[in-house]
Amino acid sequence: MSAPPASPPLVSIVDVHKHFGGFHALKGVSLDVMPGEVMCIIGASGSGKTTLLRCINQLVEIDRGAIWVDGELTGFRVDGGRLHHLAEAEIARQRLATGMVFQRFNLFPHMTALENIIEGPVQVQRRRRAEAVEEARALLARVGLADKEASYPANLSGGQQQRVAIARALAMKPKLMLFDEPTSALDPELVGEVLAAMKELAASGMTMIVVTHELGFAREVADRVVYMDGGLIVEAGTAADVLNSPREARTRAFLSAVLS
Amino acid sequence: MSAPPASPPLVSIVDVHKHFGGFHALKGVSLDVMPGEVMCIIGASGSGKTTLLRCINQLVEIDRGAIWVDGELTGFRVDGGRLHHLAEAEIARQRLATGMVFQRFNLFPHMTALENIIEGPVQVQRRRRAEAVEEARALLARVGLADKEASYPANLSGGQQQRVAIARALAMKPKLMLFDEPTSALDPELVGEVLAAMKELAASGMTMIVVTHELGFAREVADRVVYMDGGLIVEAGTAADVLNSPREARTRAFLSAVLS
């Protein structure tokens, strides 16, 4: 289609399909994300945004198509022209390349903020605890929670919890960060602090895929915006193109509904 | 104080005190309610409105003072210049003179609307079931729920439940009806239907004591309005007097807070 670029894409999604029972949730999605790019995905409820993210880090197994992350085919091994499922441990290893931040935070409630952050580095990556703690403190400081390392999630506000969740994902040193409506479970006054942490992250050059309804954030930070509907990508382009002068009628309808 | 009137009061409350542990909830309340009178009680949260109602129908035992209902001293028997507690069965009998409608409806969830209404007449007053059912149907029609007799409370809206609760209280043929914020647990769009049922009841000549924050209702229906604060009656008078030109500063402060 277009000429090969300087660097290969970090994520390459090719004709991905996903069924849940009889329901066809993704109907052939293709998408490339370049290193350092910030991509926002918007779309109505049920359009498959969450499912797409979950396919990328293999919380959901795809039915057809392929997803490459950082040059590796995810979930499968090619052998003799056929695709073989990877073992669970292999999949777990591949997941280390991506960090994920959930809508409902999903912090581990029995661990303090610091313990949440070092859990992955120490238990999964087998790094030295002292080193992990030091890095975790730096990450907490970066999301503005230096004083909360000993707090349990139950004693943190939603916004604070979500920032700890971001730090937890970053602690694994991922190449790619996935955000699934990171602010939609927050009280309005707490949204800003989380978006600020995400902007800082984007500015630092992290590759990010962000599902969000915060059009202001998308406009300000996103390199590209993708609009999904009914399990398909309907429109993609720069934030300005998609948000200000959408070509598709469905996109226009969605935007006018969200903005009102 | 003033000259004896034509008929004796239906309810006569004389210097009633009530403590809950160390807390002095009623600090000497005196009040007469005439037959056919509609009296509204207003006041801030914690001022003792609910407690006063509960004293009248003996859900709470008073510490000092006396309450007469329909010419009977409630809760006690006078013997040799001393007051003796009545037996539980006697108290239950005295309660038949009053009906009570609660803020939270308190319908019996394991009984249909009709069964809720006939429970008292059949089980307590030992009336014939067929007769009780006939009257219950009439009462349901009166509160506008003729078609709901077979519904369980869980399948009724809050406003419908409260109207069934009014019918349940009326089924006992009380001389006096007590209402404790009957509309404050309702969604705003359901308040009107309950107030309408109460207005109809007032118009039929029932003696009513109504704790409410619905000043519109008080203005329209109440013969007298009483303002309570800190376990005391601060001001009493016609609805017009108390609501439009309160004498006490506390009443004025309360009214302006409620109206804004």
Next chain:
Amino acid sequence: PSRIASRGAIIAAIVPNYPPLDLRDPATGKLTGFDVELGEALAAKLGTKMQWQETSFDQMVASVRTGRVDIILSGMSDLKSRQDTATFIDYLRSGSQFFTQASRSAEFTTPQALCGKRVGASRRTALPNDIKAFSDAECVAKGKPAVEYVPTEGSADARTQLRQGRIDAAMQGGETLPYIMGLEPNTYAPVGEPVRYTLMGIATGKDETQLQQALAEGLRGLMADGTYAKLAEKWQLTPSTLTEVQINGGE
């Protein structure tokens, strides 16, 4: 046998609920009784040791059959019906003896007086059959009401029920009564003579002829050197002693 020689001990099943033959000393919790001391002496005579294995009465026969134990030395009656599954080296005579509460001994002077009364005995033993046989012969056949058998969990329970008066009399091996009566003086009284005599034997596996011969030999030795008589006297069992060793003498 080589199995026992190599192990250096004979494994014997015992149920310590039948004083004075088998019991645990309440003070020390150690196994003791006539069977235990006889077994120790026997083992010593055979140049080996005894290893006691506590089991339940139900399991004893199964235990020699499955080889859990080499022998049973626990006051077991040598009955024809049991000779299918085990071979017995008889060492004591037992009589199925009715007894009652001392306070009612005048009421029951002969076993025949028990017709129509309630009599308890362990349901795990052959005693219920003895009661039935007695009742059929001495009561029913003579037009008197039958003895009513009341099952109990063991002989100790039978005595407990007797003391409570739940039953009018009980039956157990007569050889044990003198000791029991010494333990709880003025509580029990025998009723007449035993209604049936049986032999008590050391049970062994049917095919273990070598072991059977050795045990019989050792027992003869103990009888000859007076150890047997001494132990019997210590546990008040002298009237029940045998004069010669038999194999499967029971009927």
Next chain:
Amino acid sequence: MTPASAPMGARMATGSAALPDVSGYSIVPQRHWGRWLAVAAIALLLAGLVRAFAVGQIEWDYVARFFTAPTILSGLFNTVVMSVGAMALGIALGIAAAVMRMSHNPVLRGVAIGYAWLFRGTPVILQLLLWFNLALIFPTIGFGEWSWRTVDVMTPAVAALLGLGINQGAYTSEVMRAGMLSVDQGQYEAAKAIGMTRMRSLRRIVFPQAMRVIIPPLGNEFIGMIKLTSLASVIQFAEILHSAQNIYYANSRVIELLIVAAIWYLIIVTILTPGQMLLERRFARGAGGSR
């Protein structure tokens, strides 16, 4: 970064040409090796067990023969009757103890607490033995004229009923209490307000609502009781295990008769389980998150 705009569903960006095209490749169905290994191991084990039971020293014709022997069937009958009786006693005592526990009187409360402590703190088998041997403490029961010999009163059946029922009451009282506490305070008040006395409001208003919370644990306890009656065999109550033992004391077919008893227990319990569900549905009437 060259934001592409392309028709929906098509490749949207650049560079993926560098990656091999796997779209034509078929996916090899997943084989869960570890999982199937576990299944195989378990299947082998089960097969071994079944074979062992089949060829082992169990004589299945004995099992079949004694399965409906009169002694066994009467034992079964006694098991069921005793379970129902002891459960009924347990429920009655449980209600009484729960009402006492919630009374304002500290002495009554203390008695209810002590009751639960005593009978939940000791094994049932021990309680059965104590009841059965009660005559060792009280030779007679009653006063003056009306007095009976304890042993005449305390038959195995009565001792089992008391032992099991009183023990059950201690557990049931907790269930009842939880049920009564689950009923909203406003229900008591509404009942009072239409002139009900405390006892009538408990009967008409509180208990019917508490049932929804009470029935599921009570169903479990009843199934437990079926099995608990087996302990009464030690005090000579002729329930099914006792019957089985009586037969094997006579014929030494220990395992066969234990299997007969086990199968009967499984049958009763399996029949009761769906019954419990029906009952639960019945008492959920009118529920749906009101109040």
Next chain:
Amino acid sequence: MTPASAPMGARMATGSAALPDVSGYSIVPQRHWGRWLAVAAIALLLAGLVRAFAVGQIEWDYVARFFTAPTILSGLFNTVVMSVGAMALGIALGIAAAVMRMSHNPVLRGVAIGYAWLFRGTPVILQLLLWFNLALIFPTIGFGEWSWRTVDVMTPAVAALLGLGINQGAYTSEVMRAGMLSVDQGQYEAAKAIGMTRMRSLRRIVFPQAMRVIIPPLGNEFIGMIKLTSLASVIQFAEILHSAQNIYYANSRVIELLIVAAIWYLIIVTILTPGQMLLERRFARGAGGSR
């Protein structure tokens, strides 16, 4: 109707002059006759019981003497050790069965369901008898070279451990399952997202959170297990009831020794109850309604 306006706290309306003034009358303190009658009846009953126990045919010096007899103490030790051992086995089996029950493999799920059905459907006492008599079915255990005579392996202690532990496992699996289901699905996903395998996420994330739901019922089950070990007396395991029985077989002091055992059980259970509370508090760490 003449709406009056009067100073606060004063009589507010008309006509009450017709009613007698009772303000000077003192209230006679309430006497709860029925209640005190009940108390008196219960007190009488208790006093009667205490007196009966005191003067009855119980020889309390026997109780005192045997309370710390070596046999009893070793029985007590065995009771405690067996409870801990059987509970440990039960927990291990319970976790395994719960994980199998939640697996995707229908065979494993079926095995877990069958296990719970079989062992919850039959009385423990019967299970104990079956294990103890296993040699009647399998004379030897093992294959070829490595084979032992079943009776050497299946000592009373081993049979009790297996019988009690496997039975407990069937109950514990339900507790474990409820605990695991109580953990939010999002927790599994979050664990996966930081690269954990299923087993590691169960160990590090799910179980620690499930503990809060698991510990209270498990504590009750442990207390139940203490009492359940008493059943092992029928297969000659020398726990405390068996020790007591051995002594009363020898000296006929039935009631006295049953009382000794009962007191010991009450002591253990009473000690454990506050221990359970401490444990519960420990595992509530970080809880407070988040997620």
